[in-house]
Amino acid sequence: MQNWLKCDDSPDNLVISSRIRLARNIKNEPFPDSLDANKAREIVNHVEDAFFTSSHINNEFKSIHLWDYDKIYNKSFIEKHLVSNKLIDNKDKSAFIVDSNETVSIMINEEDHIRLQCISSGFNLEEILNYSNKFDDLLEEKIEYAFDEKLGYLTACPTNVGTGLRASVMIHLPVLTMNNQINGVLNALTQVGMTIRGLYGEGSGAYGNLYQISNQTTLGISEEDILSNLKAVVNQLINQEKLSREQALNKYNYELEDKIFRSLGILKSARIMDSKECLKLLSDVRMGVEMGIIKEINKNLLNDLLVNTQSATLSIIYENKLNEKDLNIKRADYIRKKLN
Amino acid sequence: MQNWLKCDDSPDNLVISSRIRLARNIKNEPFPDSLDANKAREIVNHVEDAFFTSSHINNEFKSIHLWDYDKIYNKSFIEKHLVSNKLIDNKDKSAFIVDSNETVSIMINEEDHIRLQCISSGFNLEEILNYSNKFDDLLEEKIEYAFDEKLGYLTACPTNVGTGLRASVMIHLPVLTMNNQINGVLNALTQVGMTIRGLYGEGSGAYGNLYQISNQTTLGISEEDILSNLKAVVNQLINQEKLSREQALNKYNYELEDKIFRSLGILKSARIMDSKECLKLLSDVRMGVEMGIIKEINKNLLNDLLVNTQSATLSIIYENKLNEKDLNIKRADYIRKKLN
Numbered sequence: 001m002q003n004w005l006k007c008d009d010s011p012d013n014l015v016i017s018s019r020i021r022l023a024r025n026i027k028n029e030p031f032p033d034s035l036d037a038n039k040a041r042e043i044v045n046h047v048e049d050a051f052f053t054s055s056h057i058n059n060e061f062k063s064i065h066l067w068d069y070d071k072i073y074n075k076s077f078i079e080k081h082l083v084s085n086k087l088i089d090n091k092d093k094s095a096f097i098v099d100s101n102e103t104v105s106i107m108i109n110e111e112d113h114i115r116l117q118c119i120s121s122g123f124n125l126e127e128i129l130n131y132s133n134k135f136d137d138l139l140e141e142k143i144e145y146a147f148d149e150k151l152g153y154l155t156a157c158p159t160n161v162g163t164g165l166r167a168s169v170m171i172h173l174p175v176l177t178m179n180n181q182i183n184g185v186l187n188a189l190t191q192v193g194m195t196i197r198g199l200y201g202e203g204s205g206a207y208g209n210l211y212q213i214s215n216q217t218t219l220g221i222s223e224e225d226i227l228s229n230l231k232a233v234v235n236q237l238i239n240q241e242k243l244s245r246e247q248a249l250n251k252y253n254y255e256l257e258d259k260i261f262r263s264l265g266i267l268k269s270a271r272i273m274d275s276k277e278c279l280k281l282l283s284d285v286r287m288g289v290e291m292g293i294i295k296e297i298n299k300n301l302l303n304d305l306l307v308n309t310q311s312a313t314l315s316i317i318y319e320n321k322l323n324e325k326d327l328n329i330k331r332a333d334y335i336r337k338k339l340n
Numbered sequence: 341m342q343n344w345l346k347c348d349d350s351p352d353n354l355v356i357s358s359r360i361r362l363a364r365n366i367k368n369e370p371f372p373d374s375l376d377a378n379k380a381r382e383i384v385n386h387v388e389d390a391f392f393t394s395s396h397i398n399n400e401f402k403s404i405h406l407w408d409y410d411k412i413y414n415k416s417f418i419e420k421h422l423v424s425n426k427l428i429d430n431k432d433k434s435a436f437i438v439d440s441n442e443t444v445s446i447m448i449n450e451e452d453h454i455r456l457q458c459i460s461s462g463f464n465l466e467e468i469l470n471y472s473n474k475f476d477d478l479l480e481e482k483i484e485y486a487f488d489e490k491l492g493y494l495t496a497c498p499t500n501v502g503t504g505l506r507a508s509v510m511i512h513l514p515v516l517t518m519n520n521q522i523n524g525v526l527n528a529l530t531q532v533g534m535t536i537r538g539l540y541g542e543g544s545g546a547y548g549n550l551y552q553i554s555n556q557t558t559l560g561i562s563e564e565d566i567l568s569n570l571k572a573v574v575n576q577l578i579n580q581e582k583l584s585r586e587q588a589l590n591k592y593n594y595e596l597e598d599k600i601f602r603s604l605g606i607l608k609s610a611r612i613m614d615s616k617e618c619l620k621l622l623s624d625v626r627m628g629v630e631m632g633i634i635k636e637i638n639k640n641l642l643n644d645l646l647v648n649t650q651s652a653t654l655s656i657i658y659e660n661k662l663n664e665k666d667l668n669i670k671r672a673d674y675i676r677k678k679l680n
Contacts, residue, residue, distance in 0.1 A: 254669055262609050266605050266606065266609075271601055271602075
């Protein structure tokens with residue numbers, strides 16, 4: 001499995017990353033929101049024991065207790081897509097087990113006791129599901145899950161009952177967004193049981209024209225069907241976006257190139273840059289790379305810039321708590337160094 | 341004398357060019373606006389004869405009859421500051437004598453029969469006046485000027501009666517403009533008998549933050565006083581602008597650098613650029629060069645870009661009558677080639 005920020009597929013692949021998340025709970029234990037910190041930390045211990053005593057687990061894994069980290073580190077975990085906002089909200093009682101590659105993250109005491117997440121670059125949901133299932137099986141050897149023969153896995157929120165599976169794909173849709181076609185797409189997706197969210201999950205805007213498409217329902221549908229439905233939808237989105245790009249290229253060739261190269265020029269030159277502008281410009285450059293208009297930049301670099309220019313991660317890189325103005329200066333510095 | 345586009349002075353000199361213009365008319369001939377084309381062309385012949393038969397004149401000079409050139413060439417003469425708009429308005433009856441260096445331009449049948457102009461880079465009004473006087477003397481050997489002992493040289497418009505001298509200096513005032521201090525400056529200048537105009541004379545906006553400062557009155561004041569007043573005013577403007585720059589640099593160091601380097605980045609990257617944006621960005625870069633923030637670009641290059649990105653001159657470079665969209669594409673091409 002490859003970290004989602006590393007990318008070795010062809011430049012014209014519009015999928016940035018694929019993710020599988022399994023929601024699991026321990027039988028006869030109250031859900032995390034009903035636990036006090038002490039009891040919750042016992043759950044953390046319980047899951048850690050189950051995991052680390054397994055003979056299949058090597059020393060590439062570690063457990064991170066959020067209560068040991070300050071706000072900025074916790075925020076950086078979100079920015080790297082290692083954990084959810086909700087896990088950070090529960091920081092006094094939550095933890096996550098992560099591998100050195102940062103593809104597996106077993107969140108403990110998020111909304112459910114266990115949220116097993118695998119995230120990887122590219123568009124390879126089955127592979128990631130298989131990988132996730134290995135860890136799920138391994139935990140199940142030691143932990144008795146809350147499970148109902150008829151309903152399936154029981155979860156804190158009814159929307160996750162059943163398979164407990166959420167599969168999601170992050171995809172780059174700049175031209176559908178530019179053309180305002182994205183709202184129509186959004187409505188259509190909702191009607192076929194899909195959810196569309198921004199770069200940083202629920203409630204986050206689609207900054208950088210990056211969208212996470214995921215299944216809404218987990219009950220009464222098999223894991224295979226969840227994946228194949230999502231794949232069909234994402235493939236359709238890819239085709240729509242590519243068609244829109246071709247049309248744009250035929251009609252506005254120079255304007256499109258102008259937009260792309262100006263954005264690259266600004267990224268290479270600016271001395272102050274806020275996060276929103278950065279995501280917007282990176283999206284233009286990514287589009288240029290995907291369309292073969294920009295050849296000298298690879299997507300690894302764009303992914304690096306995508307995450308490392310996020311405020312908390314950037315602060316950690318510069319080993320300092322920075323105010324907003326300094327952050328904007330350091331962001332521009334970081335980008336210039338990487339691009340020039 | 342050096343062509344105004346060539347610049348060998350120090351980068352922090354805010355003066356782009358200095359210009360002297362002498363208005364002269366031939367005794368007992370109606371002013372150009374009262375002449376039909378035939379009669380006007382006789383005046384052209386008369387001035388050409390007077391000029392080219394002089395023993396002081398070598399073959400570096402030629403006469404250009406505007407009626408032989410199409411609109412785009414004539415417009416390019418304006419863009420290079422070789423002639424005035426008014427000369428082009430009279431294109432059926434007007435001409436100008438110019439040296440290969442393009443520092444001297446003797447316009448024939450502008451508002452007056454003769455408008456002798458010398459323009460050069462830098463801030464050297466006396467030198468240019470001396471140079472202009474040589475050509476004026478040379479013409480006066482053969483032509484009897486309309487001259488009144490009491491009033492001085494007689495001209496079509498009373499504002500030029502007297503010395504017939506207009507001295508002007510083109511100066512770059514981006515920070516006074518940015519701070520909105522320029523309007524106060526403008527009012528003050530008017531009160532001391534100065535006129536302030538844009539890059540392309542009366543009625544042209546101050547695109548590119550370039551201003552032409554010139555004397556308003558020519559009557560009852562000696563040539564020396566005209567020059568020394570103008571010099572005093574320009575020196576004061578230079579000091580004001582430099583003070584404002586220092587203050588801006590102290591207060592908004594990063595913001596100023598950001599603006600300058602972004603503008604340079606866009607100039608190096610854009611695929612489409614209109615003339616207004618081009619002048620704005622060039623002004624930012626010029627400010628960067630003048631302030632020592634940009635070191636790898638010299639002012640010759642900026643002057644080249646200033647004039648050669650003007651629509652008519654650009655069309656001539658690309659040997660084509662271009663529509664606006666193509667012009668904007670070729671402008672961006674030209675700039676990229678020169679800057680990269």
